[in-house]
Amino acid sequence: MGLFRSNRVIGIAADTLDFALDASEDTHPNEYMGFLRGERARRVGIDRDGLVVTDILVIPGTESNPMSATVKSNMIPNDMKAVGSVHSHPNGVLKPSDADLATFGSGEVHIIIGYPYRRSDWQAFDRDGEERELDVLDADLPDADTFFDFTQADIDKELRDE
Numbered sequence: 001m002g003l004f005r006s007n008r009v010i011g012i013a014a015d016t017l018d019f020a021l022d023a024s025e026d027t028h029p030n031e032y033m034g035f036l037r038g039e040r041a042r043r044v045g046i047d048r049d050g051l052v053v054t055d056i057l058v059i060p061g062t063e064s065n066p067m068s069a070t071v072k073s074n075m076i077p078n079d080m081k082a083v084g085s086v087h088s089h090p091n092g093v094l095k096p097s098d099a100d101l102a103t104f105g106s107g108e109v110h111i112i113i114g115y116p117y118r119r120s121d122w123q124a125f126d127r128d129g130e131e132r133e134l135d136v137l138d139a140d141l142p143d144a145d146t147f148f149d150f151t152q153a154d155i156d157k158e159l160r161d162e
């Protein structure tokens with residue numbers, strides 16, 4: 001159980017949330033969709049157990065329209081360890097759709113961001129689609145310019161480090 005607790009997602013980095021809000025606004029009126037990656041809280045300067053969402057990985061070739069976003073599943077790295085997902089609802093409804101619920105089973109936290117994409121226009125859900133808490137944390141993230149430029153080499157390096 002100790003392992004389970006330490007892998008719990010306790011929050012999202014404030015900069016990462018702002019990035020997702022901006023990306024959702026840029027993608028409007030279509031849906032934005034990405035996967036959430038976590039980092040150990042203590043590695044980003046937060047003195048707590050658990051994981052903090054620090055990265056968003058957008059799968060190349062993701063197609064979106066105002067009602068849905070379709071991820072090309074053959075483009076998802078086999079070794080991708082996502083802690084959950086984030087997507088936007090251009091209609092502003094902060095509730096998972098039936099289609100969303102069908103995908104929430106993998107990953108423990110799923111964020112829905114709604115129009116008009118302000119700091120208050122989002123909600124986190126668990127794998128059952130129930131609302132859950134997700135703290136917004138001041139994490140020490142690497143330089144944002146390179147941080148979201150995610151390559152296979154980065155993924156390989158991360159795997160080697162573990």
Ligand SMILES: [Zn+2]
Pocket residue numbers: 087088089096097100112
């Ligand atoms: Zn949705």
